[in-house]
Amino acid sequence: MATSDEFRKQLETLRPYLLRYASLQLRDAAAAEDAVQEALVAALAGEASFAGRANLRTWLTGILKHKIVDAIRRQAREPVVSAEADEEVGDIDEVFTERGHWNDRPAAWGDPDGALEQAQFFRALELCLARLPGRTAQAFMMREHMGFETGEICKELDITPTHCWVLLYRARMTLRECLQQTWFAE
Amino acid sequence: MKLLSCRETTRLVSQGLDRELAFGERVALRVHFAICLGCRRAGRQMEFLRRAVRELPVRS
Numbered sequence: 001m002a003t004s005d006e007f008r009k010q011l012e013t014l015r016p017y018l019l020r021y022a023s024l025q026l027r028d029a030a031a032a033e034d035a036v037q038e039a040l041v042a043a044l045a046g047e048a049s050f051a052g053r054a055n056l057r058t059w060l061t062g063i064l065k066h067k068i069v070d071a072i073r074r075q076a077r078e079p080v081v082s083a084e085a086d087e088e089v090g091d092i093d094e095v096f097t098e099r100g101h102w103n104d105r106p107a108a109w110g111d112p113d114g115a116l117e118q119a120q121f122f123r124a125l126e127l128c129l130a131r132l133p134g135r136t137a138q139a140f141m142m143r144e145h146m147g148f149e150t151g152e153i154c155k156e157l158d159i160t161p162t163h164c165w166v167l168l169y170r171a172r173m174t175l176r177e178c179l180q181q182t183w184f185a186e
Numbered sequence: 187m188k189l190l191s192c193r194e195t196t197r198l199v200s201q202g203l204d205r206e207l208a209f210g211e212r213v214a215l216r217v218h219f220a221i222c223l224g225c226r227r228a229g230r231q232m233e234f235l236r237r238a239v240r241e242l243p244v245r246s
Contacts, residue, residue: 017243020243021242021243024242024243095193096191096192096193099191100191100192100193100194101191101192101193102192102224102225105223105224105227106224106227106228106231107227108227109227109230109231109234112231112234112238113234113237115238116237116238116241121238122238122241122242122243125238125239125242126242126243129239140239141239143204144235144236144239144240145239145240145242147240150204150205164204165200165201165204165205168200168203168204169196169197169200169201172200172203172232172235173196173200173228175235176228176231176232176235179231179235
């Protein structure tokens with residue numbers, strides 16, 4: 001079946017959105033471009049399977065998720081670069097005193113769920129995510145956005161469960177701190 | 187029972203989002219939460235992060 005020009009055009013309008021989405025998780029512009037390209041090609045080939053579905057963006061995001069996981073798998077097989085070893089070093093220790101108490105007690109966030117209604121909040125969240133080290137961000141997005149179990153994340157990223165928990169802990173603590181400063185600070 | 191520091195507590199709270207905690211760990215958390223507002227807030231905020239990140243990305 002020939003792909004309709006109309007369909008192709010609709011897909012193209014979603015490219016910037018898809019790129020942003022892939023970049024959030026892959027942290028590598030070239031890899032993100034590739035994943036989006038693969039997803040668009042797969043979508044064009046699968047126009048028939050889209051027929052009748054309500055939301056093109058949701059459908060396309062679903063395809064892209066698979067491509068992102070493929071790319072993460074490929075990245076994990078590449079030799080570890082030295083930057084990633086730095087992620088082993090604790091960077092959240094300054095949050096606590098030597099005896100393990102809060103240096104600055106977390107402030108109340110008022111009505112955080114109200115923030116979920118605001119597009120601006122998600123921009124702030126994306127900026128905080130972008131500040132996380134690459135592997136930390138990947139583990140976190142796989143867990144919290146894609147809903148992978150820790151065991152699957154260990155396998156895909158080729159790390160131990162303990163390492164995985166450490167990355168997820170760091171991600172949560174760092175994001176908490178970042179949102180505290182950039183969004184929830186009065 | 188060993189009392190947890192805030193560092194250990196937040197670590198356990200985080201792991202509780204990724205694995206089933208043992209009975210003793212859950213009790214230790216509850217004891218710490220009873221006396222520590224900061225850790226209660228941090229726990230709620232980590233849960234909130236999960237809800238927020240599920241909803242990414244939004245159309246800009």
